Amino acid sequence: MIPATQLSQLPQDVRKLVRRVYMNRSVADFEKLCNRLPDCSASELCILQPVLYMYLDPDRIPAKLTPAAATDIELVYRSLLVIVATLGYIDGSGIGSAGSEKQYLISAWNRVAPWLIFFHDQFIMCRANYRPVDKMAAIRIVASLLLHVVIVSGKRGGTTLLTTPALYPPIAELWLLALKTKDKDVVCLSSSSGPAHITSFRVFGSFLVSSCIQDESFVTILLEVSGGIDAVTSAALKYLKSLRSMAKDPDIASKAFKLELLVLVFSHCVRIIATTSMLDAAIREAYVLRQSVKEIFAALRVLQSLPLGKESMAQALAPSFTYLDFLLKHGDDPASALHQALCARAFETMVHISPSGPLEVPKLVETDPRRINEAFFRILFKYSLDDKILSYVCKHVDAWSNNLGPTVRQEKYLLDIWSSVEQTLRVYGTLRFKAETIWWPSPSEKGWVLQCHCGGTAEDIRFRQCAGCQVVRYCSKQCQRDSWHSHHRLSCNFLKAAVGSSTPHRIKRSLRLLAALEVTHKQRKWDNILRLVAAAQCEYPKDHERLVVELALDKDEESVRPLRDYLFLFNGLSENEVVDRISSSWPDSRGQLHRLFLCSAITIHDRYWSRQVLFSPRIALDMEIVPQTFSRNSQDV
Numbered sequence: 001m002i003p004a005t006q007l008s009q010l011p012q013d014v015r016k017l018v019r020r021v022y023m024n025r026s027v028a029d030f031e032k033l034c035n036r037l038p039d040c041s042a043s044e045l046c047i048l049q050p051v052l053y054m055y056l057d058p059d060r061i062p063a064k065l066t067p068a069a070a071t072d073i074e075l076v077y078r079s080l081l082v083i084v085a086t087l088g089y090i091d092g093s094g095i096g097s098a099g100s101e102k103q104y105l106i107s108a109w110n111r112v113a114p115w116l117i118f119f120h121d122q123f124i125m126c127r128a129n130y131r132p133v134d135k136m137a138a139i140r141i142v143a144s145l146l147l148h149v150v151i152v153s154g155k156r157g158g159t160t161l162l163t164t165p166a167l168y169p170p171i172a173e174l175w176l177l178a179l180k181t182k183d184k185d186v187v188c189l190s191s192s193s194g195p196a197h198i199t200s201f202r203v204f205g206s207f208l209v210s211s212c213i214q215d216e217s218f219v220t221i222l223l224e225v226s227g228g229i230d231a232v233t234s235a236a237l238k239y240l241k242s243l244r245s246m247a248k249d250p251d252i253a254s255k256a257f258k259l260e261l262l263v264l265v266f267s268h269c270v271r272i273i274a275t276t277s278m279l280d281a282a283i284r285e286a287y288v289l290r291q292s293v294k295e296i297f298a299a300l301r302v303l304q305s306l307p308l309g310k311e312s313m314a315q316a317l318a319p320s321f322t323y324l325d326f327l328l329k330h331g332d333d334p335a336s337a338l339h340q341a342l343c344a345r346a347f348e349t350m351v352h353i354s355p356s357g358p359l360e361v362p363k364l365v366e367t368d369p370r371r372i373n374e375a376f377f378r379i380l381f382k383y384s385l386d387d388k389i390l391s392y393v394c395k396h397v398d399a400w401s402n403n404l405g406p407t408v409r410q411e412k413y414l415l416d417i418w419s420s421v422e423q424t425l426r427v428y429g430t431l432r433f434k435a436e437t438i439w440w441p442s443p444s445e446k447g448w449v450l451q452c453h454c455g456g457t458a459e460d461i462r463f464r465q466c467a468g469c470q471v472v473r474y475c476s477k478q479c480q481r482d483s484w485h486s487h488h489r490l491s492c493n494f495l496k497a498a499v500g501s502s503t504p505h506r507i508k509r510s511l512r513l514l515a516a517l518e519v520t521h522k523q524r525k526w527d528n529i530l531r532l533v534a535a536a537q538c539e540y541p542k543d544h545e546r547l548v549v550e551l552a553l554d555k556d557e558e559s560v561r562p563l564r565d566y567l568f569l570f571n572g573l574s575e576n577e578v579v580d581r582i583s584s585s586w587p588d589s590r591g592q593l594h595r596l597f598l599c600s601a602i603t604i605h606d607r608y609w610s611r612q613v614l615f616s617p618r619i620a621l622d623m624e625i626v627p628q629t630f631s632r633n634s635q636d637v
Helices: 012-023 027-039 042-052 067-087 100-107 109-124 135-155 165-177 201-212 216-226 229-248 256-277 286-304 310-330 334-343 346-350 369-382 387-402 406-410 412-439 477-499 505-524 526-539 563-570 575-584 617-636
Strands: 185-189 197-200 472-474 547-552 557-562 599-605 611-615
Touching: 012 027, 012 042, 027 042, 027 067, 042 067, 042 100, 067 109, 067 135, 100 109, 100 135, 109 135, 109 165, 135 165, 135 201, 165 201, 165 216, 201 229, 201 256, 216 229, 216 256, 229 256, 229 286, 256 286, 256 310, 286 310, 286 334, 286 346, 310 334, 310 346, 310 369, 334 346, 334 387, 346 369, 346 387, 369 406, 369 412, 387 412, 387 505, 406 412, 412 505, 472 477, 477 505, 477 563, 477 575, 477 611, 477 617, 505 526, 505 547, 505 599, 505 617, 526 547, 526 557, 547 563, 557 563, 563 575, 563 599, 563 611, 599 617, 611 617
Parallel strands: 547 599
Antiparallel strands: 185 197, 547 557, 599 611
8 A cells, every 4th residue: 555645746636546546456447557657757666666566466366267267367567567667767867777676576576476477377377278467478477577576686695586496397398498589579678768678588587597507406496497408408408509590680789789698698507517427327427528619619609700899709608618617527527528629629719719808907807818728728638648638739839830829829828828738739730740650550540559460451341359458459350369479468468567557548649748758758758767776676676687677757756666566567466477578578679678677658637637547658559569560560471
């Protein structure tokens, strides 16, 4: 009820309409009052707020849709319409203002929310024969009010009112429904300073879900409504794919307001994918990892082609890189995630996004493109030993160096980091080429350790892989049998020790590169190795003929310890068996051992970024390939 002192401040015709509305529940009288509201001032609208909420009584929500409830539903529908229409005019500052007048919506939310749930259940999701409110009209009113309450409560600095658990199922269902709705613009954001902003239903959906996604109970409901993690991620990916078509829409491309909304959709969808990916089941889904990274960076590149400000692109880049970094640290196959990002032009996109402010601003440190570029360069160096990553990088490193963005070229420390990474990548590429073509050549174009004794070209044969080492492949059972009896029965355990148990699968294809790095490391540090071996012979006098030189390829360090500390590599072989096979069971044609120490080992980082000790790749490859070379040469002679 409006106090008499405030009622007297209204125009005479409005006072009469208010009295008639109070006296009876007439749709016609309330409609007349609603038609008069556009001519009222902001102060008059503030006074009229109690009238707009008077019909929103949760106790009058009907249990079933019947013609008898038509009057109540019509009054509530018109009340909600006029509330949306006046929210932007209450205090003259437009949508998103934080004045005390917004308290009407906040204080009456416990009366508004039940009716929104009723409209959603009965007019949007239910296929009832009797539907007094059209489905699209119900979507517009529910979506508009939910979005308004997020903005209003957010501006107040408090917890959003959407944390009401009863609203979680409607929000989740509306988010999924937006993908199937053909109407592009359904949400109205009124503004007193200009024409009303009409917002895409998909923008609304992603915005609301991102506001609730931090609540575990909402995530549980979202998974139940959608059908699982895969369905949620697929829906978010469809949102990202739709950005491409939305960006080409002339109506969107010509309006700065809608362009900024595209950035919001992108950021919110990435946040949804990242939140669901933190669940253990999602991490195990290789499909989710591959497709999500690819679509995220493809959509980010589309946004980069739009006339957006520096701050908007920096805000879009930050969650993308954060999600990629999360997958690299916790995913089952991080190399595949990085490869998909590179194929989606992640490097080209990141280096051309300019910072929006000085680096010393605290809020921009974590989202600043300069910090992100620095971290991404280090990630490339970290995964440069992966065969698939190195193959892609070697094909594009020239183009990357010639087309670095201004962010990298203007920052000397960034340019120095990239120069160091670039040099390392080129060295790795050269070493791998020499190793695969000269030192340990393979007839396989894919770089497999392929041993074929038949002398034919097994192009159409499905190659067989040794079940023990899972490194060597054969074209037939006969070739595998002959290889086993000639030498592989001796080299199998050492090849398995050279690839490790927890290293990624593609490390097997990088075995030649690791062997080449081992060789170059020994050549550079040979003098220091001699000093370490001499010291170890004094420290371990009983093991002076069974010393192992450990080469830390990632840290460029060396150490020497006795063989007994490395027996865990050899799958149950005793110390004497290892010594016997290394010393006398294969011809050391390359002078590998030098009689100073027994063998060498290397350490690298595995996919979990923990240190992995591997047996010498060079010795293992020589044990497999050199005997076969001798055998062929003797047959030729």
